[in-house]
Amino acid sequence: MTQPAQSTSNPLLQLWRNQESRGVIIQIVTMVVVFALLAAIARNVVINLEAVGKEFSFGFLLWPAAYDIGFSPFLEYTNRSTHLRAAVVGLLNTLLIAFWGCILATMVGFVLGIMRLSSNWLVSKLSYAFVEFMRNVPILIHILAIYAIVVTLLPPVKKALNVGADAFFLSNRGFYVPSPVFEDGATLVGIVLLLSIALVYFFKRWARRQQDDTGKIYPVLWVSLGILVALPGITFIATGMPLSWDVPVLKGFNFKGGMAIKPEFLALWL
Incomplete structure (x- = not known):
């Protein structure tokens, strides 16, 4: 074998x-x-x-940038700042645009979705036309068009539109709004707010676990709202309301104080 x-x-x-x-x-x-x-x-x-x-090498990042950035809400920036600081400012501005863009897109998308599902022919077709228009027109065209509308149609600073309480002004240089000024005690309020958010998170998990184990349903929404409003609110009052507002005021050829939402930001956001 x-x-x-x-x-x-x-x-x-x-x-x-x-x-x-x-x-x-x-x-x-x-x-x-x-x-x-x-x-x-x-x-x-x-x-x-x-x-x-x-x-x-990357040593050039520490050289003076020698160029201006018109919108820097988070970091102080001048043309004598470094290239590295300019890059950080650009990154923060990008994140800010993305954050507010997500919020606006969510709200607009929700409304358009409801309109698209409507039984009303006109409402449904208007939603469809808007979506198709936004899809088929390049985003750069939208940005340039919105920027041109803001700069061209809105009045100059001297004739800025007062859109509310002598504190909100709209011009071709941007939308001027009051900016918050945090005083002593604001840090404590912020800490209490963060702790309240954490407390709400753990309470929701506990309530869900109790519902799974015993079937008992707790008023999670109202308890969460109570925690988020009551604890920071009491702390805010106890610390003497450490928040004031810097209102923009027209002085000379531009507004002083407050915060300016530039046309460039509006164009990228909208």
């Missing part, structure tokens, strides 16, 4: 014949090749820069 032939297959060959393993190997080899090419390009750039007396 002949003995069955023992398998003499190479383990590497078996690994290659496995479809999943082969896919992983191909991806690894591809990444190695890509990074090798990038390293070669970077090395070539460094050599060429050294040949002309240039240094490859």
Whole structure:
């Protein structure tokens, strides 16, 4: 009788014949090749820069930027600030636009969705037309059009529109609104507010667990609103209401005080 032939297959060959393993190997080899090419390009750039007396570094980030940024609500910025600070200002402005854009898009999308599902033919078609128009027109055209409308149609600063309580003004330089001024004790109010949010979170989890275990339903909404309003409110009053408002006032050729929402921000937001 002949003995069955023992398998003499190479383990590497078996690994290659496995479809999943082969896919992983191909991806690894591809990444190695890509990074090798990038390293070669970077090395070539460094050599060429050294040949002309240039240094490859990020030291330029600490040089003065020498350009202005018209909207910087979070950080103080002048044209003598560094490129790094300018980059941080740009990043914060981008996050601010994204935050308010998400809020506006959610509200508009909700309303348009309800309109689109309406049984009224006109309302449904208006929603459809608006969505198709916004989809098919490039976003850059929207930005330029809104900016042109704000700058062209709104009055100059000297004739700014008073849109409320001598504290809100609208002009071609932007929308001027009061800005909050936090005084002593505001930090404590903020801490209590954060603790209230955490307390609401844990209360909701506890109430959900109790409902699953016992079937008892707790008034989560009203309790949460009570916590969020009562605790920070009491702290706010107890600390002497550490909040005032800096109202914009027209002085000379522009408004002083308050906060200006620039046309550029409005164009990107809307």
